[in-house]
Amino acid sequence: MRFCAIADGKPLRTFPGLAPALAFAVVAAISGCQSKNGASEVLDPAAIAVPASQAGATTAAPAQLTASSAATAPKGNLTLGTGSTKIVMLLPLSAPGSAGENGRKMYDAARLAMADLGDKLVTLTIEDTRGDSGYAKDLAVKAITSGGVKVVIGPAELAAAQHLAKLSGTQRPPVLALADNFAGGPGVYSVRLSEADSAAAGAAAVASKGAKKFVLLVPAGANAGAVEARVANALSIYGATLAVTLPYSASDAAKVVSDMGSLVEAPDAVVVASGDGSPVAVLSALKAKGIPGKAVSLIGTERWLERPIDPLYEGAYIATLDQSETGPIADRFKATYNYQPDVNVAYAYDMVALSAGIASSVGPNGFSKQVLENASGFRGSTGLF
Known part of the structure; x- marks a missing residue:
């Protein structure tokens, strides 16, 4: 897995040692033995x-x-x-x-x-x-x-x-x-x-560098809970916390980002999931507040990369597969x-x-x-x- 920062539309640097075990999402116990009775x-x-x-x-x-x-x-x-x-x-x-x-x-x-x-x-x-x-x-x-x-x-x-x-x-x-x-x-x-994997891995990598307080912006819908749970779990490994999760839609992105300021004081990082849509509306609202910046990191997901890289991606960290593997x-x-x-x-x-x-x-x-x-x-x- 590759963890990269985006600058001028290109990966800025990579951290090859940040590869958690991603692939098998498991919910409940199963048996490895075949049924012989029907x-x-x-x-x-x-x-x-x-x-x-x-x-x-x-x-x-x-x-x-x-x-x-x-x-x-x-x-x-x-x-x-x-x-x-x-x-x-x-x-x-x-x-x-x-x-x-x-x-x-x-x-x-x-x-x-x-x-x-x-x-x-x-x-x-x-x-x-x-x-x-x-x-x-x-x-x-x-x-x-x-x-x-x-x-x-x-x-x-x-x-x-x-x-x-x-x-x-x-x-x-x-x-x-x-x-x-x-x-x-x-x-x-x-x-x-998945997007939950990518968001969690990106958040964990930033937390491993010392960030403690995180905000998650996630599209409202059925997948929001899964993304939130994965990110919160990944952060807990490093003693970091998910201070608040804010579901959003493209039409209310600016309001949600504005509300974030009143709900969380001085977060260290903001994680932005995009689902099937574009993250641009959220990123535009965050940029107006100076995020990303020296004090606040911006973490994206691999689903951002399904679209042409936007200038608003600059400075964001995204965990994705390492093609060199x-x-x-x-x-x-x-x-x-x-x-x-x-x-x-x-x-x-x-x-x-x-x-x-x-x-x-x-x-x-x-x-x-x-x-x-x-x-x-x-x-x-x-x-x-």
């Missing part, structure tokens, strides 16, 4: 509704590792490897637009990881969600209740991941969700860097597939590599809460898990 012990019966079209799904022969442009979706289910640990990976291979392009990149990454690490350790079945959240949820439920799958990688559809996080069950394999900006849930791990994988990937990998490639490769590593060191039944949340973690191309 699907009702894996999920509540009401959740087990597999479409008739899936009843006769077939598995293709093992795919060969050949150069690809990631332009076309493979046909049918694909099986890679011959190991005893069964894994299902759900990708939007035939989805239109960028979702499908990302799915096909992740498919190539999975093939590379299997060739590198997992071919004799796991059997990986890759299924096409078509970018349809409902269909992705059905495929995931089928995999969870199959009785043989040890871990599910994906889905990448946010609504499907959120649905899975709401399901209850006494025994089921873990899900390593690839959905962006997913908060995680019981037995459903969020593996991508993906170097060794990126070189092999480009040599194999003749195109440049991106963060989607890195996440998919890491999840297959993690699964192969657990299968190798612990065995097929090693996908437990204790193993996945081991304090030693797993160092992947996207950072420390």
Whole structure:
């Protein structure tokens, strides 16, 4: 993970040692053992509704590792490897637009990881969600209740991941969700860097330098609580506190910033989450009050970087993925597939590599809460898990 300050639209400096364990957001206990008695012990019966079209799904022969442009979706289910640990990976291979392009990149990454690490350790079945959240949820439920799958990688559809996080069950394999900006849930791990992760890591890094009093400005909505909880927890490690959390909308940003002045005296840092919107309205109001400045640091999130860098970003600290970590994988990937990998490639490769590593060191039944949340973690191309 990289923690950088923005100046003139470019990273000003980086602090490579500030990489907390980010990826697995966990809410409740799960079991790493498979159910042997029936699907009702894996999920509540009401959740087990597999479409008739899936009843006769077939598995293709093992795919060969050949150069690809990631332009076309493979046909049918694909099986890679011959190991005893069964894994299902759900990708939007035939989805239109960028979702499908990302799915096909992740498919190539999975093939590379299997060739590198997992071919004799796991059997990986890759299924096409078509970018349809409902269909992705059905495929995931089928995999969870199959009785043989040890871990599910994906889905990448946010609504499907959120649905899975709401399901209850006494025994089921873990899900390593690839959905962006997913908060995680019981037995459903969020593996991508979320805004809550980025905000918490940025706040923690500034707190580690001595800042004690923080303010959080966060878009009003369902995700506000998750961001607040993560930031407050990260600060507590360094003896710092979140003095106040102020939800805002684009229309009342100036008022919220004005209210901040009357609620908190002399904060050391202000954290600004942006959600799906732009942070510019809040940043403009903060700049009018001299923030950032010598006395007050400004902390942004990786979601700021989804938009063109605005001059108002100058002086802000943002915790995001360190692209240099993906170097060794990126070189092999480009040599194999003749195109440049991106963060989607890195996440998919890491999840297959993690699964192969657990299968190798612990065995097929090693996908437990204790193993996945081991304090030693797993160092992947996207950072420390």
